[in-house]
Amino acid sequence: MNLEPLDPSTLPAPVDVSDNRPALAMVDAVIDAGPYDATWESLSRYRPPQWYRDAKFGISLHWGAFSVPAFANEWYPRTMYRRGTPAFDHHLATYGPQDRFGYKDFLPHFRMEHYDPQEWVALFKRAGAQFVVPVAEHHDGYAMYDTARSRWKVTQVGPQRDVMGDLLSAVDQAWLIPGASTHRAEHWFFMNGGAEFDSDVRDPAYADLYGPALRKEMNPTERFLEDWLLRTVEIIDSYRPQILSFDTGIEEPSFEPYIRRLAAYYYNRAAEWGRDVVINYKWESFAPGSAMLDIERGTMGGIRPDGWRNGTSVSRTSWGWVEDHDYKSPSELIQELVDVVSKNGNLLLNVGPRPDGTIPESEVVLLEAVGDWLSVHGEAIYGSSPWVVFGEGPTAPAAGSFTDEAAPVYTPEDLRFTRMTEVGHDYVYAIGMVRPEDGRMRIRSFGSGSRFLDRPIVDVRVLGSREQPEWTRTGEHLEVVLPAFETSGDGGAVVRIELAPETAETRIDFFHGLNL
Template identity: 35%
Template sequence: MKRTIVTLFAMMLIGQVFAQKEYKANWQSLKNYEAPEWYEDAKLGFWVHWGVYSVPAFMGAHAAEWYGRWMYCHKGQERDFLKPELVFEHHKTTYGDQSKFGYKDFIPMFKAENFDANEWADLCVQGGAKYFCMMGTHHDSFCMWDTKLTKWNSVDMGPKRDLVGELKTAVTSRGLKFGVSNHSAWNYAFFQFNHLNNHDAVDIANQDLYGTPILSPVLDTIRYIPGEGRDSWLKRVKGTVKPSERDLNRWLERTKELCDLYQPDLYYFDWGMNIPEFETRRREFGKHYYNKAIEWGTGKYGNPGVVLNYKNKAFPYGAAVKDHERGGEGKIAPMVWQTDDCVYNGNTWGYSSGVPIKSTNTIIDELVDIVSKRGVLMLSFAPKADGSFPEDQKRLIKEMGSWLNICGEAIYATRPWNVYGEKGNGKTATNVRFTRNKAKTVLYTTLLDWISGEITIKSINSRTIPEGSIQKVSLIGVEKELDWKIDKYGFTVILPKNKPVYNYAYPIRIELKNAIEMTD
């Protein structure tokens, strides 16, 4: 009898395993997910904010990619610090009244006449990126691919080219992974002021671009009451505009189509889909994407081989890869995560003339910090409307690549050490970050600032790295070995007077005789 019970129990377990060969549209199933090793090894991806909004290329006080929202917004209809009236007045002065020249009228001006997918892919390789994420659609819902679901796309309008498809071919031919980004969940409210102020969004023919028309009584609710204070109005109308069933279904259909046509290795979602109305669609797409990946042969149940990025709490932790916009983890995370950031200082992500970009040193320090905590950096660039990269952005790419060509072994395919870093000043400590190789035979100690002479790093000591374990210590890119000592108080190393030939950050390579116990 016992043998029969054991046999039946074993058969039940086997049956459960076979039953779980595909994902279901529920969180319990989707949490059977592990990010692919290629992604955790990659550490750096490039991305772009590029689309119709690149034509006006005007950020005002906020962001150029939000031009389509602010061009319809009157003074006092949003928070003061956003100053939407700057864009509103700029548009009237430059292009004419919004009732005569709407956002849709920029589309014929978006020609991408100098766009070369191969040049973009070469820039990725030159800059040391291991994957490239193409903007599929932003909040404006204009599709940058050959969609059959709407006329508002880059094949039927504007450039008359499949921009996503061209980039996938160019990027993957160079051995890089390819991703797409989708920001369209919030489209239902992005053009809210277009609806509110009775411009071209009220035309039902434009609803595939501007979202389902906002009608009474919602439209009446979000209008100002004469004499009402701005703060009172903002509080009253918050959350009033919600996605219709048409908006929700449209989002899921396009999201699936972009997945099916281009089989992306990574699918990035911006915020907007984390509200309750999207939950069933989020679960449905998670199931769809992971099961498709298994069909494509990229992975299996539990590790489908693809990356799905989410923000806020759109997915439960562990069901996909959490993304932090211009932020990150404060400590070593148990699972790989991602920071998405932009080359620009300030709020804008889309191209806006005259806006300064961050220094190469700032970006390299950010990358080193992120990697030390088990993160990946997806860095966004801002091409011009014609498809060309501004010279300052190309220079940044070249400088990043030059550093990574020498120091990349401290970044790529590494894992966190026992602690992510050590901060301090003077000669007893410096601002450092730690990584290690997967074999646990090399520890990288990267100095974010150069200090010549003797320094002591307290996190490395005879308790964390047993005496007699170190075989060789060197500065990456410098042939001569460094003098060092280790005791219970720390690891002391003497750095040369002159910096290495590279700038920005300076990895010390501590080679061990054998693998030793380190954090996984």
């Protein structure tokens, strides 16, 4: 591929961020003035907002200059400098030596010339998303927003516009919830392969892009940690995201005091705004109760009472745009959503735009398929809460992170449950993971012999149909005859079971029967 390298004469001068003392004093002033201080004891008083628990489904975006080479995955900025990797060899063969054409030279070719944020948001709404969380900065150090702390940003190199700001403005105008994700925490070592041979990572002229490029055996420096904190504070103050997400880099022990300062600052700023916000984190970087856990590309083994999130992607190959994606099917995505929600979680589904600012057609199709299913069955998803058990059936996806390499092979016996309580009504939704070929959904947990039922069934409906379905109940199961339109297509059918109103006596008898 014949790409012109970056012209250094087009770059502004580096930004001087050597003295962080005034900015850090401002951070501490906000912390001192607010309801939260920078201790885990104080931060553990936090409670996730109800709007986030109700929203259930959102969209994230991995976008950036790594989509220009579009090779392997979004870690190309690292692997292109690591000798012996396919990306290193591909780069040499395609673009030449890394001292002549480095990662910086891809940035001007990330132009986003066909970017239409209103069109994107219209797609996200058709998909049924309630919140949007773009990556503000990935590990590569290229800011997708208008930062005052770097010249390596979309407003000066590449699109020449604040692409994240434009997107979040469109999100807000569409009454969706804006968020932001920052992955900068891994940047301190991310380009270190280029420090081991003659590459542009060694060029002092580009040190402000490539960062410290320290060996992984070391720790990030205080200056880097301060810069991480202040860049994140800048995102908070400039864009007011109501969702703030972090990748795994903050697991490094050196980040711990900075994480506490950042969380206290964010929660106190939100109190000033009069907004409820949420932080999503991975692994154990936050103390229990101080934020909401995110399980990357995975699921829980059961119901987590205090809520959680699965951050996953439409593709198994890469989070960013590449040419040869291994896409999931629409049914797989719907199954992931249903499984997560039944276990008291939210699903954040990622897409990866092309460098010209368009969302690939295959990804548009996938999002619209999820939206089509939700338009009929969303009553069982949005605003729901877990039932007594999350589901039934022989198939259980592996619990934990990075378990989506292969899709579980669900059967018609695999169901998930959610619950919705309205004034005078108590509904439980049985959501099929696969549509039964014989057109009959059999729900063991609602048989007359089930230990999970504390009250009589007063009504049974199939979502999407106005007709009263035929249903029978035996000791083994509740059997519901599905309408014809619910026997094929993406995703499963949903049966709504209305239970008689709960009384104090039925509740006591129920929990006694469960021997809890």
